[in-house]
Amino acid sequence: xxxxxxxxxxxxxxxxxxxxxxxxxxxxxxxxxxxxxxxxxxxxxxxxxxxxxxxxxxxxxxxxxxxxxxxxxxxxxxxxxxxxxxxxxxxxxxxxxxxxxxxxxxxxxxxxxxxxxxxxxxxxxxxxxxxxxxxxxxxxxxxxxxxxxxxxxxxxxxxx
Amino acid sequence: xxxxxxxxxxxxxxxxxxxxxxxxxxxxxxxxxxxxxxxxxxxxxxxxxxxxxxxxxxxxxxxxxxxxxxxxxxxxxxxxxxxxxxxxxxxxxxxxxxxxxxxxxxxxxxxxxxxxxxxxxxxxxxxxxxxxxxxxxxxxxxxxxxxxxxxxxxxxxxxxxxxxxxxxxxxxxxxxxxxxxxxxxxxxxxxxxxxxxxxxxxxxxxxxxxxxxxxxxxxxxxxxxxxxxxxxxxxxxxxxxxxxxxxxxxxxxxxxxxxxxxxxxxxxxxxxxxxxxxxxxxxxxxxxxxxxxxxxxxxxxxxxxxxxxxxxxxxxxxxxxxxxxxxxxxxxxxxxxxxxxxxxxxxxxxxxxxxxxxxxxxxxxxxxxxxxxxxxxxxxxxxxxxxxxxxxxxxxxxxxxxxxxxxxxxxxxxxxxxxxxxx
Numbered sequence: 168x169x170x171x172x173x174x175x176x177x178x179x180x181x182x183x184x185x186x187x188x189x190x191x192x193x194x195x196x197x198x199x200x201x202x203x204x205x206x207x208x209x210x211x212x213x214x215x216x217x218x219x220x221x222x223x224x225x226x227x228x229x230x231x232x233x234x235x236x237x238x239x240x241x242x243x244x245x246x247x248x249x250x251x252x253x254x255x256x257x258x259x260x261x262x263x264x265x266x267x268x269x270x271x272x273x274x275x276x277x278x279x280x281x282x283x284x285x286x287x288x289x290x291x292x293x294x295x296x297x298x299x300x301x302x303x304x305x306x307x308x309x310x311x312x313x314x315x316x317x318x319x320x321x322x323x324x325x326x327x
Numbered sequence: 328x329x330x331x332x333x334x335x336x337x338x339x340x341x342x343x344x345x346x347x348x349x350x351x352x353x354x355x356x357x358x359x360x361x362x363x364x365x366x367x368x369x370x371x372x373x374x375x376x377x378x379x380x381x382x383x384x385x386x387x388x389x390x391x392x393x394x395x396x397x398x399x400x401x402x403x404x405x406x407x408x409x410x411x412x413x414x415x416x417x418x419x420x421x422x423x424x425x426x427x428x429x430x431x432x433x434x435x436x437x438x439x440x441x442x443x444x445x446x447x448x449x450x451x452x453x454x455x456x457x458x459x460x461x462x463x464x465x466x467x468x469x470x471x472x473x474x475x476x477x478x479x480x481x482x483x484x485x486x487x488x489x490x491x492x493x494x495x496x497x498x499x500x501x502x503x504x505x506x507x508x509x510x511x512x513x514x515x516x517x518x519x520x521x522x523x524x525x526x527x528x529x530x531x532x533x534x535x536x537x538x539x540x541x542x543x544x545x546x547x548x549x550x551x552x553x554x555x556x557x558x559x560x561x562x563x564x565x566x567x568x569x570x571x572x573x574x575x576x577x578x579x580x581x582x583x584x585x586x587x588x589x590x591x592x593x594x595x596x597x598x599x600x601x602x603x604x605x606x607x608x609x610x611x612x613x614x615x616x617x618x619x620x621x622x623x624x625x626x627x628x629x630x631x632x633x634x635x636x637x638x639x640x641x642x643x644x645x646x647x648x649x650x651x652x653x654x655x656x657x658x659x660x661x662x663x664x665x666x667x668x669x670x671x672x673x674x675x676x677x678x679x680x681x682x683x684x685x686x687x688x689x690x691x692x693x694x695x696x697x698x699x700x701x702x703x704x705x706x707x708x709x710x711x712x713x714x715x716x717x718x719x720x721x722x723x724x725x726x727x728x729x730x731x732x733x734x735x736x737x738x739x740x741x742x743x744x745x746x747x748x749x750x
Contacts, residue, residue, distance in 0.1 A: 211686065215426075216526040223526025223662045225686045227677055232608030239604075244555040246692040248699070318657060319530040321698055322691035 170261045172269070180259050180269055183298060183305045188254035191326055196238035199326060204299060205231050208309040211327055214292065217313045225323065237326065247324040251280045252289065254327075259296070267300040268308075275312070277327055279320070290316050290327055336709045346737035347719040347730075348711045351704040353737075354535035359744070360653035366743050367632040368394030368650075373484060373491040373504050375634035375647055376400045376410055378661060380488060380522040386429040386444065391659075392649050393492055393633075397421050398481065399433070400490055403444040410492035411446035412479035433478070446478035487517025489645070505630070506573035512580045512628050516638055518619060521666035525677060528660040530685035534697035535704070536632070536650040537736075539658065542693050543629045544579050544732035546570065547716050552696060553689040555682075558604050559612060561585070561640075568727040575742075576721055576735030577631035583727070585624045610678055611688075614640045631736065641672070642679040654701060658694075660684050 172180075183202070190198045203209065211226040228234055256275045263270035272295050279289035292314030299308045312327045339350035339359070353359065368374060374393045377400050381389050388401035390413060397413035415422045415435040422435035432449065434441040441450045451473070456466025481492040484501035491501055502510055532539070542548070549562050556562035567584040606612065616624075620638075628636040635646040643664070649657040660683065664676050683690045700712075714737075717729025721738055724731060 213527060213529065219526075221524065221526035222673070222677055223528070223680060224677070225528055225684055227681055229610070229678070230608045232606075233611070233681075235607040236611065239607075240555055240688050244553075244558055245688070246552055247695050317529060319528075319685040321530060321532055321685070321694045323686040324691055 170264055172261050172264050176264070176269065177259075177261070179305050180261070180271065180298065183307075184256050184259055184273060187307075188256050192251070192253055194325065196241060200231055200234045200238060203231050203234060203307045203310070204301065207231055207234070207307055208311070209234060209307070209326070210310075211312045211314065211323070214313050214315050217311075225319070226326065234326075241324055245324055247322065248281055250282075250324075252325055253278045253280070253286075256294070269296075269298050271296050271298070275327070287320065289320060290314050290323070292316065292327075332709060334707050334709050340709075341741070342711065345719050346721075346734045346741060347715045348713060349733075349737055350708075350711045352708040353740070354537065354701060354704045355653060355708040357653050360535075360650070362744060363632075364394045364650070369396070370495045371493075371498055371743075372495075372632060373493050373498060373501050373630075374632070375630065375645065376490050376492045378488055378522055378524060378645070378663065379408060379485060379490060380524050380663065381427070381661075382408070384429065386431060387427070388423075388430060388444075389427045390423055390425065391647070393481070393494065395650055396494075397423075398492065399423055400492070401430075401444045407445075408483055408485055408490055409445045410481040410483050410490070411442075412481070412494075414479065415440055416448060416476045416478060417451075442478050446480045448473045448477045487514060487519055488522045489513075489517055505578060506575075508571050509573050509578045509580060509628065509630070512571075512582070512626055513630075513636065515619065515621065515626065516628075516636055516643065523664045523666055523668065523673075525662040525664055525673070525680075528662075528684040530658050530694060531651075531655060532658055532694045532697055533655045534694075534701035535653055536648050536656040537740075538697040538700060539635070539646075539648050539656065539693075540629050540631060540736060541733050542697065543581070543627050543635050544736055545730060546581050546727035546732075547730055548696075549689070552692055555688040559606060561612065566727070568725070570724045570727070570729065570732055572721075572723060572732065572735050575739050576732075577739040579629050579732040579735065581625075581627045581727070581732070582623045583625045584622060611681060612640075613675055613678065615672070615675065617641070629732075629736075631739070637683065639682065640679060641675050642683060643676070644680075644683065654705070658685075 187202055209228040210224040212224045216223050254275055254277050257273045259271040259273040261271045272293055274293050277290045278286050280286045292312055295311040296307060297309040298305050336352055339352035342348045376391050377389050382402045385402055385404045388399050390399055398410050399413050400410050402408055413421050413423050417440050418437055420435055420437050432441050432443055439452045443449055453465060454467045456463040481494055482496045484491045486501060505513060550557050569582045572579045625639045633648050637644045644660050644662045647659040651657060662680050664673050682688045714730040714733040717731055721731055721735040
């Protein structure tokens, strides 16, 4: 199934995905918050919960304000072993196109590197996205990160 | 040659009959770990296996573990809950690979041995042999008895919708195991209402399993490690608090009621405290008191050895400790609500779940500190940890400024682990 999409919009969509990966890998949490709409949904969900219709998410945010609260916690309150993360994101598969709105999905793998340690595969899954254009800028209205990884390697501090 | 004592002792050396100084070696030995599995997980104790709400229908099952042994919690056609070991009586195969599902019977794929949902062996292919050219070839010996070759069946206790199991059929009744005080807190949370499972979080923590019990028996750290709690006013040293144990000091409840008076900075002494901080979206702490709380806003209950029962304001969960060798455990969170929750309450519980779990505002750092305590232990097992806040003895308290619950747990640990093996 192929959904028709304006090539300019698809280019913008791939740029948005590339930008997202760059921002979270650079730990630029202010820029991360800015990539979402004010009343966005951001969830990190175990695949099992998603497929069984269980509503619990590992991270469950319902506004840009909540993303800002997460950014604050990362910077100020959460003790954690420092690490780098590196996202590798596949090309978005477009599922639905409406005026100023695209529904798409893409695969991701996140590698984690801790200081003085080997790099490991940290979290693997897919993004289910709804992106919208407001004021000529594309933003995430909804980003669900549905992860296959059965066990989280101790903890997840940064957004995926 | 000067005699520098070895960094790697043969066994844990306790400095005194007390338990305020805990040898690192209790966390680092595979041999001790196996003795713990035998004595705590496989004998004389009830272990958490799940919630009845996870297997509502006849034939529903869930695969989980008791200690490091794979078991299946299953509901039979009459509605009774059974727990059987997931090891085929024939060749020992862990035959059930799905984590949940619905079955009429269990069949091992290797040689098609089939069992009822309660674990009785019902069929063995070629049991009577194969007739060929007027002669019967093979077959099981004439005295092969199906009844003697079922799956290992565990003793089961259900209370308030929670399922416990034990390999030890001589284990004391669950109510006696918990004791009246802890049973009271158990019944407060599981008071007979139907539970609604909201979902799971699973993490692997590279530390000894006892450290998770200790973490929830340690009211010293929350206001210090979990600065998020303090920053947003959920944890205060002037919270009205009590610590209670069962008579043998293996289980415990940390009971607290949010303090209301005074500026928090005066009572926390946390240098990173930021009183002026406000949440951008305060729905994370949209707390609505519930009638069943009966006062306390948080009760954290540790049931030794296998589970933690969490009530932190509106967020409720079970946290199942699943050891995997001495140096790691899987930690499985089952968040739930109650059948009479409206949509707003369900959303509230899900939102407050952001505080907990492997990414939680106040739980993610627990896994982190456990990992690095374990690293310290492994590097020099001849050394010992301290648990001397509030003294060196063991007893209930009406405050949180103590490590008495950790000392109590090790008192019990020593009682059980230092007995000579009777067998």
